[in-house]
Amino acid sequence: MGEQTHWFTDEREVLDKTTVVERFLRYVKVDTQSDEESESCPSTAKQLDLAEILARELKELGLEDAQVDENGYLFATFKGNVEGSPVIGLLAHMDTAPAFSGTNVKPILHENYDGGVIELEDSVVIDPKDTPELKQCIKDTIITSDGTTLLGSDDKAGIAEIMAALELFKAHPELPRPTLRIGFTPDEEIGRGADKFDIEKFGAKAAFTIDGDFIGEVNSETFSADKGTVVFEGVSVHPGTAKGKMVNAMDWAGVFLTRLPQEETPQQTEGREGFFHPTDMTGDAAKVTVNLILRDFDDRKLAERGKRLEQIIDRIRSEEPRLKVELKITEQYRNMARWLTKQPEILEKAMEAIRKAGIEPNHRPIRGGTDGSQLTQRGLPTPNLFTGGVNFHGPKEWISTRAMGKAVCVIVNLVQLWGARI
Ligand SMILES: [Zn+2]
Known part of the structure; x- marks a missing residue:
């Protein structure tokens, strides 16, 4: 088992074989907005609603140890099939930004997008003039909110994409994979996502947050x-x-x-x-x-x-x-590059996984911090990969189903790279 690599480049294969879009549409409807005024962890109890749903779904996928801890962190293990390969973590955050409402999200699918402006309620207009990425998505299916809320692709797209990757590995046991640790975390948007993350219990050699924006993005440097x-x-x-x-x-x-x-x-x-x-x-x-x-x-x-x-x-x-x-x-916090440059294979594998998906990596420094900056500094090297979403934290947020499919291709390729005996 685990001897036959298959590099995923075609997002249609992913969209046919997995429920990534269905999952995404379901997850965004669960209100998980975090609250910086709150002292508790998670900052809002409603984040646990999604955590419990995800724990159940991980168990259905065979990750029987899926469990939400007392701080709202959900960890689970997907056993590998290549002996001697390192344990690798896949991370995404469950909360949405306090900056804009995440209550009663009604996702809208704009099929066969024609390249024009997208008009939503409350006079919200998504215009390719301000969002040039739209031009790369003509004929795609674009998902937006109805304009009264944010969409929540940050970071429910990341969660759905990780789940879809697990579906593919379950259906294809011949694909090589290391043991994966899955972590869905609360309160990233208020800067506390790494605070109560138990690195020792997580037990991975390296991890990847799936929390970046458009196709190709990879971040291994922060402020x-x-x-x-x-x-x-x-x-x-x-x-x-x-x-x-x-x-x-x-x-x-x-x-x-x-x-x-x-x-x-x-x-x-x-x-x-x-x-x-x-x-x-x-x-x-x-x-x-x-x-x-x-x-x-x-x-x-x-x-x-x-x-x-x-x-x-x-x-x-x-x-x-x-x-x-x-x-x-x-x-x-400190720039994660200080640690990541000492273990170059982590970034190299991320870049390779993107290239194997037929995409040119867009390696960009982040003018801010991520959960990964804290985790990297504390001993778990954690660069960031794209989800495919654009215009995070507001009513103009959107994602294309093609971008989601590409993100899943990258995750599956990345996991195989860590599992492959080369
Ligand atoms: Zn995010």
């Missing part, structure tokens, strides 16, 4: 991220008798903000450029706290950003010695 907190303490005096005595903390917080490099902001940067971004400020004349996030792909440059803040603050201290200013930098 490295620090947070800066600056506290300004002035001298508080009754304003009637303040001449020559008062030091207003707000004035100096304002000076600080104007001295940040104005060309290194999120709104002025792209690609591999980093930035300083003041996120919020609270306080009064006596005391002001400014929070900033610092981002860079290069850890050395990120550290320099911290030093540059210190220099700006030193100058302010010398200009107003009565003002007290403290800077604290805390680490948030």
Whole structure:
């Protein structure tokens, strides 16, 4: 068993042989929006509704140990058929973004798409002018919401695609595969998806999140991220008798903000450029706290950003010695490339799996973090692969069934690459 590789390139084969689209249409109807205000894990109990459905369906596919833990993480094992191959993880997240409603999603299939604008309720228009990927999907079946909610291809497409890959391996025991660990996680959209992920219990050598967007995307680089907190303490005096005595903390917080490099902001940067971004400020004349996030792909440059803040603050201290200013930098997450470049076969196999599906990989750095950045840093190398979805987190979100089929091709090829004796 497990000796006969078959490289999947034709999405029609996947769409015929699996229930990927049916599954997707079913999963998006389960409301799983996460909530950043909540302290619990999962942040919303409704995510467990989907977790329980998926646990049952995994059992039906023969993954008998499928179980949802006390934090809403669903893990399951699909036994391999090639001895000595490493355990590989496939991950997707169950929640949808708090940014837009995920209640009562009514998916619409636009068959034989003609290349024009797609009009939905609430005057929502998906226009190929703003979404050039649509041009690559003429004659495909496009799936959207009805315009009143997001669609939820982020990341229910990832879940449906992993399930479809399992269907194919179950139907084709001759395809070589390592033991697979499946992980469906809560709360990715509020940045907590990796927090309670038990890497040891998961027990994989490497994992792949299926959570990227359009066909071909693969990500093995993310930002490295620090947070800066600056506290300004002035001298508080009754304003009637303040001449020559008062030091207003707000004035100096304002000076600080104007001295940040104005060309290194999120709104002025792209690609591999980093930035300083003041996120919020609270306080009064006596005391002001400014929070900033610092981002860079290069850890050395990120550290320099911290030093540059210190220099700006030193100058302010010398200009107003009565003002007290403290800077604290805390680490948030690190670019996954630092670890992934040390184990190049992980990315190489991902690229190879995409090529074997007849697609040119689009290897793109992510200007943000993923669950994979945290998992990689904690010891589970986890690059990200595409789902096929576009315009995540809003009513213009869409996915084509062809893209879903291609994503399944890539997953099945990837698994075979880890199982194949070469
Ligand atoms: Zn996602």
